[in-house]
Amino acid sequence: MDLELKGKKALVTGGTRGIGGAIAERLAREGADVAICSRTPAAVEAMTAALEAHGGKVYGEAVNATDGPALREFAANAIGALGGVDIVVHNVSGWGGLDEAAWRQTFEVDVLGAVRLVEATIESLKASGSGSVIFIASTAAVDAFRGPRSYNALKAALIAHANSLSQEYAKDGVRFNCVSPGPIFHKDGPWDNVKKNDPAMYESVRARVPMGRMGAPEEVANAVAFLASPAAAYITGTNVIVDGGFTSRVQF
Numbered sequence: 722m723d724l725e726l727k728g729k730k731a732l733v734t735g736g737t738r739g740i741g742g743a744i745a746e747r748l749a750r751e752g753a754d755v756a757i758c759s760r761t762p763a764a765v766e767a768m769t770a771a772l773e774a775h776g777g778k779v780y781g782e783a784v785n786a787t788d789g790p791a792l793r794e795f796a797a798n799a800i801g802a803l804g805g806v807d808i809v810v811h812n813v814s815g816w817g818g819l820d821e822a823a824w825r826q827t828f829e830v831d832v833l834g835a836v837r838l839v840e841a842t843i844e845s846l847k848a849s850g851s852g853s854v855i856f857i858a859s860t861a862a863v864d865a866f867r868g869p870r871s872y873n874a875l876k877a878a879l880i881a882h883a884n885s886l887s888q889e890y891a892k893d894g895v896r897f898n899c900v901s902p903g904p905i906f907h908k909d910g911p912w913d914n915v916k917k918n919d920p921a922m923y924e925s926v927r928a929r930v931p932m933g934r935m936g937a938p939e940e941v942a943n944a945v946a947f948l949a950s951p952a953a954a955y956i957t958g959t960n961v962i963v964d965g966g967f968t969s970r971v972q973f
């Protein structure tokens with residue numbers, strides 16, 4: 722299936738490794754021009770070089786997504802470097818915890834980060850004629866998981882906000898969707914850390930996945946590439962769960 726992504730201009734936050742890295746790679750492999758950011762300059766440089774090998778335009782910048790003005794500036798710089806934007810993927814997360822500092826961190830990165838990115842890109846997305854915005858949420862937003870952490874509730878807020886935005890901007894040709902991964906394993910990623918530090922916990926979660934394994938970042942990237950593409954032109958306001966059956970509730 723040709724996703725018709727060639728020549729599309731995409732911005733991915735946290736695109737140097739893990740799920741964001743796989744999304745950036747997938748979009749670049751499909752022929753899209755791609756802008757990425759992360760906090761680590763060397764990682765941005767390495768990923769930028771890797772993406773350039775696919776032949777499209779690439780823009781990379783070291784940005785901490787907790788810094789609102791810097792995130793907006795990255796979006797403006799990316800639009801300038803690529804000559805517009807058709808696809809925005811808000812992938813970076815502040816993760817979460819139980820105390821007030823954790824709630825603030827998750828709110829700042831996951832929720833306010835999404836608000837700022839949309840504000841900074843919406844005029845270019847409207848001009849695109851086929852704008853597509855994807856927020857990376859989590860199955861922790863829709864199913865009980867590891868206690869009352871900021872992560873679960875604020876990923877749920879992200880899904881609700883995507884829905885509101887989808888209603889507001891459908892008339893302008895801009896679609897808003899979420900992709901919610903279940904447990905996704907990648908080297909040095911969150912589940913690799915759990916595997917190293919708490920193998921019993923890792924094993925209990927892996928065993929709960931009906932497919933018997935954790936997912937791969939590329940499996941999330943495939944869903945994102947589809948939603949980003951004209952092949953998903955009539956899909957807006959939805960939350961696509963990519964979890965090997967981990968979420969057992971009926972998906973109405």
Ligand SMILES: NC(=O)c1ccc[n+]([C@@H]2O[C@H](COP(=O)([O-])OP(=O)(O)OC[C@H]3O[C@@H](n4cnc5c(N)ncnc54)[C@H](OP(=O)(O)O)[C@@H]3O)[C@@H](O)[C@H]2O)c1
Pocket residue numbers: 734735736737738739740741742758759760761764784785786787812813814816830857858859860901902903904905906909910911912
């Ligand atoms: N892995 C899973 O099992 C899983 C499950 C459900 C949902 N998700 C969601 O999927 C997304 C990606 O997860 P992941 O496992 O790929 O995460 P990850 O391995 O921690 O990678 C995160 C990426 O974001 C960058 N980043 C982190 N904090 C940043 C900040 N403050 N500013 C700018 N860049 C930042 C990282 O680079 P630097 O460290 O260099 O900044 C890296 O490129 C997140 O939204 C997460 O909540 C993941």
